[in-house]
Amino acid sequence: MLPKTMTVIEAREPGGPEVLVPAERPVPVPGPGEVLIDVKAAGINRPDVLQRQGLYPAPKGASDILGMEIAGKVVALGPSPGAARFREGDLVCALVTGGGYAEFCAAPEAVTLPVPQGLSLIEAAALPEAVFTVWHNVFERGALKPGDWLLVHGGASGIGTTAIQMAAALGAKVIVTVGSDEKAQACVRLGALRAVNYRAEDFVEAVRESTGGHGANVILDMVGGDYIERDLKAAALEGHIVQIAFLKGSKVDIDLMRLMLRRLTLTGSTLRVQSLEAKARMAKAIEERIWPLVVEGKFKPVIDSTFMLADAAKAHRRIDNPAHIGKIVLEVD
Amino acid sequence: MLPKTMTVIEAREPGGPEVLVPAERPVPVPGPGEVLIDVKAAGINRPDVLQRQGLYPAPKGASDILGMEIAGKVVALGPSPGAARFREGDLVCALVTGGGYAEFCAAPEAVTLPVPQGLSLIEAAALPEAVFTVWHNVFERGALKPGDWLLVHGGASGIGTTAIQMAAALGAKVIVTVGSDEKAQACVRLGALRAVNYRAEDFVEAVRESTGGHGANVILDMVGGDYIERDLKAAALEGHIVQIAFLKGSKVDIDLMRLMLRRLTLTGSTLRVQSLEAKARMAKAIEERIWPLVVEGKFKPVIDSTFMLADAAKAHRRIDNPAHIGKIVLEVD
Numbered sequence: 001m002l003p004k005t006m007t008v009i010e011a012r013e014p015g016g017p018e019v020l021v022p023a024e025r026p027v028p029v030p031g032p033g034e035v036l037i038d039v040k041a042a043g044i045n046r047p048d049v050l051q052r053q054g055l056y057p058a059p060k061g062a063s064d065i066l067g068m069e070i071a072g073k074v075v076a077l078g079p080s081p082g083a084a085r086f087r088e089g090d091l092v093c094a095l096v097t098g099g100g101y102a103e104f105c106a107a108p109e110a111v112t113l114p115v116p117q118g119l120s121l122i123e124a125a126a127l128p129e130a131v132f133t134v135w136h137n138v139f140e141r142g143a144l145k146p147g148d149w150l151l152v153h154g155g156a157s158g159i160g161t162t163a164i165q166m167a168a169a170l171g172a173k174v175i176v177t178v179g180s181d182e183k184a185q186a187c188v189r190l191g192a193l194r195a196v197n198y199r200a201e202d203f204v205e206a207v208r209e210s211t212g213g214h215g216a217n218v219i220l221d222m223v224g225g226d227y228i229e230r231d232l233k234a235a236a237l238e239g240h241i242v243q244i245a246f247l248k249g250s251k252v253d254i255d256l257m258r259l260m261l262r263r264l265t266l267t268g269s270t271l272r273v274q275s276l277e278a279k280a281r282m283a284k285a286i287e288e289r290i291w292p293l294v295v296e297g298k299f300k301p302v303i304d305s306t307f308m309l310a311d312a313a314k315a316h317r318r319i320d321n322p323a324h325i326g327k328i329v330l331e332v333d
Numbered sequence: 334m335l336p337k338t339m340t341v342i343e344a345r346e347p348g349g350p351e352v353l354v355p356a357e358r359p360v361p362v363p364g365p366g367e368v369l370i371d372v373k374a375a376g377i378n379r380p381d382v383l384q385r386q387g388l389y390p391a392p393k394g395a396s397d398i399l400g401m402e403i404a405g406k407v408v409a410l411g412p413s414p415g416a417a418r419f420r421e422g423d424l425v426c427a428l429v430t431g432g433g434y435a436e437f438c439a440a441p442e443a444v445t446l447p448v449p450q451g452l453s454l455i456e457a458a459a460l461p462e463a464v465f466t467v468w469h470n471v472f473e474r475g476a477l478k479p480g481d482w483l484l485v486h487g488g489a490s491g492i493g494t495t496a497i498q499m500a501a502a503l504g505a506k507v508i509v510t511v512g513s514d515e516k517a518q519a520c521v522r523l524g525a526l527r528a529v530n531y532r533a534e535d536f537v538e539a540v541r542e543s544t545g546g547h548g549a550n551v552i553l554d555m556v557g558g559d560y561i562e563r564d565l566k567a568a569a570l571e572g573h574i575v576q577i578a579f580l581k582g583s584k585v586d587i588d589l590m591r592l593m594l595r596r597l598t599l600t601g602s603t604l605r606v607q608s609l610e611a612k613a614r615m616a617k618a619i620e621e622r623i624w625p626l627v628v629e630g631k632f633k634p635v636i637d638s639t640f641m642l643a644d645a646a647k648a649h650r651r652i653d654n655p656a657h658i659g660k661i662v663l664e665v666d
Contacts, residue, residue, distance in 0.1 A: 270593050
């Protein structure tokens with residue numbers, strides 16, 4: 001028997017981590033095509049921080065509760081049509097548009113995947129946002145192929161550690177930028193061929209050197225600002241620069257001459273607003289291409305730290321701490 | 334019997350149109366895989382102007398003589414392997430890396446196409462540069478599909494008039510920007526659904542209105558400068574902006590936030606430096622997809638004016654005259 005109400009984390013008002021407080025909400029009722037998940041773990045992502053600060057409102061129709069990825073047990077199925085694949089008791093993880101920092105969360109079955117064999121629920125909750133983001137941006141938009149060079153800025157982040165492992169497992173050569181030698185070592189352990197400490201070294205020169213002048217076929221950039229102009233220099237002929245965030249600002253200068261002469265492509269995306277159809281397509285490809293890598297042990301999410309649901313504020317403080325490496329995950333009782 | 338020497342047009346030194354003067358050069362000897370063409374007409378293109386000014390040197394291995402597209406009669410074949418398709422006497426047009434302003438020009442057979450039935454050699458010489466450019470940038474890089482909206486800046490230019498007709502014939506809906514009402518009328522006659530006189534109207538608003546808020550799926554931009562920021566506003570979700578020149582400057586400001594939220598792609602190219610393999614692939618697609626449209630009368634190059642080879646300087650003055658509509662072509666005796 002499901003409870004009527006559940007504990008969630010609300011952002012009381014826009015602000016710092018301290019605005020995240022426990023609250024009571026009704027347990028969601030899964031709609032057609034949805035499953036209800038008894039949440040055991042929820043991943044923390046940078047867009048959650050922006051949403052907490054009031055800078056990134058939830059898309060229309062999404063829960064106002066933070067949290068875009070969860071893992072747990074299926075406890076109810078929505079009415080047909082649609083919810084047919086999973087059964088009560090199945091262990092799953094899901095990409096959701098919100099509502100993850102909660103004891104229960106409804107998720108469309110099309111973006112719900114089985115927990116890969118051998119992973120804990122904590123680890124499984126750390127997969128969806130990063131894996132969908134890397135899949136879509138590096139492989140779909142960036143068209144990374146085996147043998148290509150991938151440059152990842154923010155190599156030690158949740159996205160970065162995921163990109164290194166996915167790309168290396170699929171046969172690409174990975175270079176990352178990071179802000180400390182400790183992070184550099186972590187990235188190399190995960191499969192990066194070179195980790196550039198941007199405080200000590202220019203990444204354009206490092207990429208030129210490592211690739212023998214070829215440049216990076218794909219650049220995954222979450223920094224923006226003056227990195228873009230340098231990305232244009234670090235990119236290979238016909239290279240793709242894919243923007244997924246802009247920690248150093250979104251207004252940038254670029255030189256179209258270079259873009260044209262090198263036939264570069266600059267693109268980017270956000271995941272959350274994309275249609276369920278688009279995400280379902282990604283989910284299918286990910287289950288076919290990436291889940292087997294996880295089962296084979298070629299890719300495992302890097303967990304920086306875990307916090308109890310009630311300590312969501314502490315988890316947000318941790319993601320703002322530049323020392324973190326990998327994903328930060330909430331545990332739910 | 335071929336003559337030993339021929340008349341060509343040389344750029345005596347970097348400068349204005351007056352530096353273009355007739356000179357004598359040896360008739361080229363076709364290499365393996367090449368045909369020698371007795372040139373009857375040569376198209377004028379904007380990169381020729383930049384080359385004349387000393388701003389766009391010929392790529393390594395290319396002739397220093399201006400001219401990137403020609404039409405005429407095959408008069409000799411290079412040694413095997415390769416030159417096997419055409420025979421002496423065939424009427425052809427070709428995309429070359431240079432050497433077009435001349436009585437004879439050698440061209441790789443892979444980028445030589447038969448003159449489409451019903452076209453004069455003047456018209457055929459006006460095809461290669463614009464058709465390859467539009468094919469590669471609008472259809473390959475931009476991925477324009479039937480039913481899509483295409484926005485073309487410089488609608489009345491050689492590239493613009495070609496893009497309008499090719500896109501309309503392949504089922505896309507075309508909006509152009511132009512600098513006069515006369516040009517606007519010419520573009521509408523060619524198949525543009527709307528021609529925006531940029532002196533009187535904001536193209537962002539015009540695109541929004543014409544597309545019912547959808548935006549342009551593909552934008553072909555030869556203007557650059559502040560147009561880019563406006564292109565980002567005029568583009569549809571998942572739209573492609575493809576840069577092929579920058580009359581208003583190549584250093585531009587863009588907002589990555591918009592690029593990401595709308596999942597836009599900014600890319601561009603130059604044609605001349607691309608590999609023969611790449612151009613051969615384009616040539617094949619063009620002969621299959623575009624040549625039949627020409628034969629069916631759905632697309633015919635717009636000829637602004639013709640000049641005799643010796644009057645190349647006048648032809649260059651004409652391309653700098655903003656009143657020209659369509660292509661300017663040199664006739665060769």
